[in-house]
Amino acid sequence: SFVDAPFFHSLSKRKLDEFGLDSSVQKISGTYRIPAHAGGASILSLSGDAFALTPSTSAFVAPGVLYNTNTIEQFNSFNKSEWINSLGSDLLSAIKSGEVTANPSLLASFAVLSFADLKRYSFHYWFAFPAIHTKWDVVTPASFIERDPQLTAAIYQYLSSSDLENRAFFAYNSARQIISLSRLTELTKTDRNWWNTWTVAFCDPNLSSEPIPGYLARNLLAWCQVTLGEFQHLSLLCFRDLPDSKTSSSVLITLKPSGPFPQKLTVSGWERVNGSLTPKVAHLASLMDPRQVAEQSVDLNLKLMRWRLVPDLDLEAIGSNKCLLLGAGTLGSYISRGLMAWGVRHITFVDSSTVSMSNPVRQPLYTFQDSVDQAPKALKAAEALKTIFPGVISTGHKLSIPMIGHPPSSFNIESIQNDYEKLVDLISSHDCIFLLTDSRESRWLPTVIGAALGKTVFTTALGFDSYVALRHGGKVDTPGRLGCYFCNDVYAPIDSTTDRTLDQMCTVTRPGAAISASSHTVELFAALMQHPLKVDAPSDGSTSTLGNCPHQIRGYLHNFSTLTVHGPAYDACSACSPSVVSEWKASGWDFIMKALEDPGYVEDLCGLRKLRQDAEQYSDS
Ligand SMILES: [Zn+2]
Incomplete structure (x- = not known):
């Protein structure tokens, strides 16, 4: 027998996409020819189209069956004499019934017992050519x-x-x-x-x-x-x-x-290799493009989850999302790794800074050399992801997210507007937006745009020993819409970064907080993508194939506890309320300019200021 490398490729693809752990017998077809010169052994070959069953060929066609076991143990302990006897008995029945007379190619029937080790890309196989003995x-x-x-x-x-x-x-x-x-x-x-x-x-x-x-x-x-x-x-x-x-x-x-x-x-008919009854092994990893092997192995890991534990898991619903990460720091690093492990292949970073000396120990996408080089974080992060797994499509954009309460000067207004327009384009062209920056006011604009464009948005924020991961977004007029990061605030975000002392400027957190927050964000994303309503899934305990989709996860490291919290969207929210969203839709950059210059303008627009005044009057009276 001879097996083409494309046959194994085709087998492994089918194993991943169709068979899963189903090891029932598959029909295949092989071909053979009259060899051109003496000394050639009988060669039956399997090519990449063996599963198509009707190979276009000038050769002779042999119908076959493939039994692909799930483990090497099954392969080794398989009852080979029982199988070949049953194949011979099937063939004899077909001879007696006249089936073979109508289709004599059945006389060339063959069978393959195989085990495909998709992680190492090696294939164990044994051909049988059942032959009925007569005297x-x-x-x-x-x-x-x-x-x-x-x-x-x-x-x-x-x-x-x-x-x-x-x-x-x-x-x-x-x-x-x-x-x-x-x-x-x-x-x-x-x-x-x-x-x-x-x-x-x-x-x-x-x-x-x-x-x-x-x-x-x-x-x-x-x-x-x-x-x-x-x-x-x-x-x-x-x-x-x-x-x-x-x-x-x-x-x-x-x-x-x-x-x-x-x-x-x-x-009889199990094929002999150099005279002895023994299976063949093909090691194909060296023949394959290692990138292709990596892609299949990564897929396999995820599919094993579906085959063994979560049969209804829809991996496509997770992996097909284009994810935009605003912030390529500690959270951006860990979240991108988690997304990639879930099969997400499209990850884009936005960050305005360069790798600093303190970054690499907390931010696993960077090295000491990156900080020596002062590499732009967004670009370096994308490069690092591709080094880890070349199958990922990752790009980085060095840009500053315009921040509410940070008025542009005549020097930088042009670049701020450029960054704004680029950010709008990026949010439009992605499905899920992750807000991972380290200041409140830098999360405001993407929250507004995410709400206006109905995107799925995740916000992750860290305290010293606590964190929150929440989901929001979706269409503003969806009943029961969930609150954004700003929905509980009675003030619009203001400039919180100017004049900060060193301890206020760094994100001073217990190192594990970012890792916990990131993993909860990624798993919340995965669970939500399994919910039939996706971004509009209620947080009332309705479950997806991966379990609950809470609105907010709050974690506390001082007592190692985690809470899930539910909070509806607030009609007077400074970021996601209908008045803010529709004003952005109507005036775009002009609206943003006013907000950058004066957060009070946004408070008036959404009604926060009036609400506060009413509350003050109420408490005075
Ligand atoms: Zn809100």
């Missing part, structure tokens, strides 16, 4: 025939005009008339002496230098004995000539049955 006496010993150009031409004429099922098996007479096996079967009913004039023949892929019939002769003889009624002897031609052969390699033998068809079925 015959030799009348004229096998010998090479004289080359007969007219017979060869007649046979090739037949081969080119017959269908795939009949191509390899036929009969001919001394007038070099070629007929199919079913035609021969009919003929035997009227011509009792047919065996005097007709020779049964098959195209023999075995080109040994000895005049020995190839393995297909056994099944053809079994068919003859069952189907062709009484005959005194039978001439059998193992046809092995190419159209332009100078000498003949074909073998003719004349036999007669040495008794009735055996009561007890004897079947």
